[in-house]
Amino acid sequence: MRFHTEPPTRSFGVVRVEGGNRWARLLARLAGFPPPMPQSRFRLDVAQQGKGHIWRRVFGRHQTRSHLRFDPRRGRVVERFGVVELELSVRVQQGAMMVSVEQARLFGLPLPRALCPESAAMEFETSQGHLGFDISASLPRIGLLVRYTGHIALPELNLRR
Template identity: 80%
Template sequence: MRDAFGEIIAAQKLEVPPALLRFHAQPPERSQGVVSVEGGNRWARLLAGLAGFPPPMPQSRFRLDVAQHGKGHLWRRVFGKHQTRSYLRFDARKGRVLERFGPVELELAVKAQQGTLVITVEKASLLGLPLPRALCPESASMEFETPQGHLGFDISARLPRIGLLVRYTGHITLTELNLRR
């Protein structure tokens, strides 16, 4: 079953590289790779930690577990020894991906740009209450196919007046999906 990104790729007929198309069409239950994590100032790290994001770390092992749950998927990201969980689903009425981290829900816009899947936060809510733009996280996140045929990612979140909360970059190895073998 397609994940939320696969649903939006299909609904909007986005042109994305084969590795992304196949991954999101039927995400593996477990993927592994490497990741590096950056953090912001001490206030940003405190907020990122409260939201469940990993602390800064040099290149480390990364694992992504994806499990279907209701009309969406649970994503568990394992950064070394740290775990971050979220629930993602596609909202066809809004044409957006909704991602929930505990009491925070993000409304994500997705577009394809020069072979990259670009993901931006459009709205956020806390306990179902919309957050004002000044408290809404900003994102410059993307997924792409690496030269080795793996799923590369560069995910970041910032808060106005606080700065960088977290940025993690790396890739997950898509051995079973590698189209360049």
């Protein structure tokens, strides 16, 4: 939670990316998600913009960009990837931060639950004191779109405080 309150402007780590079937990979590419790749270098750039932050994730040579902000009225995090906007709920469970998709919009229009992406996302402290992550997105009837796992080193942010 401290990381999200005061995110560093640039962080480095490693990541591994998995993809789904042919249709899922096509949809993931259209959404701007990275292609499957073995363990690769990872960089996260965070910049303040308005009441939120631009997150630029660099997976090897691929970039994924989103805008995150907190909506106090709904009590949810809102993340926008191009024309897709996700409302996310956050909870802490056994020391890990768990993130779930609660609602999705395409071009500003709410998607029915049957078309809403599902997420199994968590962030946690690794045994080395890094910020670990396991992020995945899937669609009903299509399956896994993308899953990326890894960690970023945060020497300037002492997670153990």
